[in-house]
Amino acid sequence: xxxxxxxxxxxxxxxxxxxxxxxxxxxxxxxxxxxxxxxxxxxxxxxxxxxxxxxxxxxxxxxxxxxxxxxxxxxxxxxxxxxxxxxxxxxxxxxxxxxxxxxxxxxxxxxxxxxxxxxxx
Amino acid sequence: xxxxxxxxxxxxxxxxxxxxxxxxxxxxxxxxxxxxxxxxxxxxxxxxxxxxxxxxxxxxxxxxxxxxxxxxxxxxxxxxxxxxxxxxxxxxxxxxxxxxxxxxxxxxxxxxxxxxxxxxxxxxxxxxxxxxxxxxxxxxxxxxxxxxxxxxxxxxxxxxxxxxxxxxxxxxxxxxxxxxxxxxxxxxxxxxxxxxxxxxxxxxxxxxxxxxxxxxxxxxxxxxxxxxxxxxxxxxxxxxxxxxxxxxxxxxxxxxxxxxxxxxxxxxxxxxxxxxxxxxxxxxxxxxxxxxxxxxxxxxxxxxxxxxxxxxxxxxxxxxxxxxxxxxxxxxxxxxxxxxxxxxxxxxxxxxxxxxxxxxxxxxxxxxxxxxxxxxxxxxxxxxxxxxxxxxxxxxxxxxxxxxxxxxxxxxxxxxxxxxxxxxxx
Numbered sequence: 001x002x003x004x005x006x007x008x009x010x011x012x013x014x015x016x017x018x019x020x021x022x023x024x025x026x027x028x029x030x031x032x033x034x035x036x037x038x039x040x041x042x043x044x045x046x047x048x049x050x051x052x053x054x055x056x057x058x059x060x061x062x063x064x065x066x067x068x069x070x071x072x073x074x075x076x077x078x079x080x081x082x083x084x085x086x087x088x089x090x091x092x093x094x095x096x097x098x099x100x101x102x103x104x105x106x107x108x109x110x111x112x113x114x115x116x117x118x119x120x121x
Numbered sequence: 122x123x124x125x126x127x128x129x130x131x132x133x134x135x136x137x138x139x140x141x142x143x144x145x146x147x148x149x150x151x152x153x154x155x156x157x158x159x160x161x162x163x164x165x166x167x168x169x170x171x172x173x174x175x176x177x178x179x180x181x182x183x184x185x186x187x188x189x190x191x192x193x194x195x196x197x198x199x200x201x202x203x204x205x206x207x208x209x210x211x212x213x214x215x216x217x218x219x220x221x222x223x224x225x226x227x228x229x230x231x232x233x234x235x236x237x238x239x240x241x242x243x244x245x246x247x248x249x250x251x252x253x254x255x256x257x258x259x260x261x262x263x264x265x266x267x268x269x270x271x272x273x274x275x276x277x278x279x280x281x282x283x284x285x286x287x288x289x290x291x292x293x294x295x296x297x298x299x300x301x302x303x304x305x306x307x308x309x310x311x312x313x314x315x316x317x318x319x320x321x322x323x324x325x326x327x328x329x330x331x332x333x334x335x336x337x338x339x340x341x342x343x344x345x346x347x348x349x350x351x352x353x354x355x356x357x358x359x360x361x362x363x364x365x366x367x368x369x370x371x372x373x374x375x376x377x378x379x380x381x382x383x384x385x386x387x388x389x390x391x392x393x394x395x396x397x398x399x400x401x402x403x404x405x406x407x408x409x410x411x412x413x414x415x416x417x418x419x420x421x422x423x424x425x426x427x428x429x430x431x432x433x434x435x436x437x438x439x440x441x442x443x444x445x446x447x448x449x450x451x452x453x454x455x456x457x458x459x460x461x462x463x464x465x466x467x468x469x470x471x472x473x474x475x476x477x478x479x480x481x482x483x484x485x486x487x488x489x490x491x492x493x494x495x496x497x498x499x500x501x502x503x504x505x506x507x508x509x510x511x512x513x514x515x516x517x518x519x520x521x522x523x524x525x526x527x528x529x530x531x532x533x534x535x536x537x538x539x540x541x542x543x544x545x546x547x
Contacts, residue, residue: 016130101127
């Protein structure tokens with residue numbers, strides 16, 4: 001089953017990481033994800049820009065366009081991984097592995113539909 | 122797990138909100154700071170054991186307030202000391218407080234704290250030092266290093282600034298909307314000052330001080346999180362991101378200034394540029410142009426050009442024109458002149474800056490630009506006079522060295538009897 005690993009974190013904390021701290025987190029995670037990639041289990045992964053760059057469009061009779069993220073919460077969605085896991089047990093183990101020594105929160109969500117179209121960028 | 126390195130960024134991130142709220146409780150900066158320090162010490166003892174609280178800021182505020190109240194009681198000897206672990210179990214109290222810490226309070230607390238620091242009675246340097254100390258939590262040592270002064274001198278400067286704002290009356294009631302807008306404007310200007318202090322250092326030997334730039338960006342992002350719908354705050358944040366994106370390319374290995382035209386654009390930070398451009402786009406939707414947005418848009422034109430020759434100077438000229446109308450200033454006109462020189466030639470640009478000689482008589486960049494334009498027009502002797510004046514006004518060795526480079530070029534041309542018609546401009 002394909003799972004989405006939604007990375008949720010207090011954005012103020014992530015923003016106050018120094019470049020060195022930020023790079024260290026990415027490097028640490030990369031060690032885990034490259035192993036998953038080698039086994040053909042890693043799908044697309046992405047990191048979102050800060051929620052200050054977000055715009056929210058709320059549809060209704062009159063669509064409303066708002067500046068900022070959908071939810072004004074401390075813990076914001078900052079990015080995600082798509083990983084093929086044999087079981088929820090394995091997914092949980094992988095989340096623990098990726099997030100080792102961090103205080104990130106992962107929401108693990110089974111993927112219902114996956115359309116990996118390419119984009120030209 | 123014994124590693125507690127995760128705690129530091131959490132404390133750093135919570136600081137503006139916590140010190141802001143404690144300042145509202147105590148109506149005193151020193152007391153708020155002391156209480157914050159104390160609550161951080163308790164966090165360092167408590168969090169590694171119990172894990173991070175659900176809302177670290179709420180935890181720190183509550184503990185900071187209790188600690189100070191205990192202190193008052195202790196001094197008054199009117200109440201028995203509470204057991205130390207009475208504050209370790211905050212479960213319910215924390216949840217309760219978190220509910221009451223609604224967003225608008227938080228917003229006003231942080232804004233007030235920033236606003237206290239940029240009190241108009243304080244000279245710019247003191248505003249910056251105070252904000253870095255109180256809001257960002259940099260140590261006196263770090264700030265002293267950023268300003269290249271001794272620790273004792275900086276300590277004194279900050280103490281003086283604090284006692285000055287202590288006498289100034291900043292109302293603690295929630296501000297009205299006009300008041301809030303005014304505070305926001307003053308705070309934005311101060312953040313811009315902090316960035317500029319890092320971007321083009323006003324003294325000493327270091328021309329770039331990246332930590333100040335990074336701190337300014339952090340504060341701008343914080344302000345934008347609080348006021349997500351303010352196009353000028355988007356503009357400010359975009360401006361800082363786009364300028365800072367060029368940091369790695371602005372000085373060469375010897376620490377000499379590399380001008381925009383000559384920078385290795387592969388060294389520009391693409392992540393920061395992308396974020397800056399995204400913010401400009403968001404701001405433009407509001408159709409309320411302002412000085413920060415226009416300056417960000419100008420930086421954006423440079424950022425979009427893959428090489429110097431691709432720069433749309435006509436766009437830059439137009440944007441500076443809009444900025445001039447909004448905020449007439451000789452410095453803006455001087456900058457527009459650089460765009461005009463690229464689009465229409467040095468003669469047109471020189472005509473544009475002639476009237477600025479008086480208002481910008483003490484401005485390093487005026488003589489740099491003027492010298493550059495004169496050089497392009499082959500008026501070497503006049504160029505030399507302008508460059509000499511620029512060197513006399515330079516703030517950092519890098520600035521002076523850069524002008525000397527032009528002078529050397531002129532000397533060589535003088536020696537071989539050539540006049541310059543080169544397109545290369547300042």
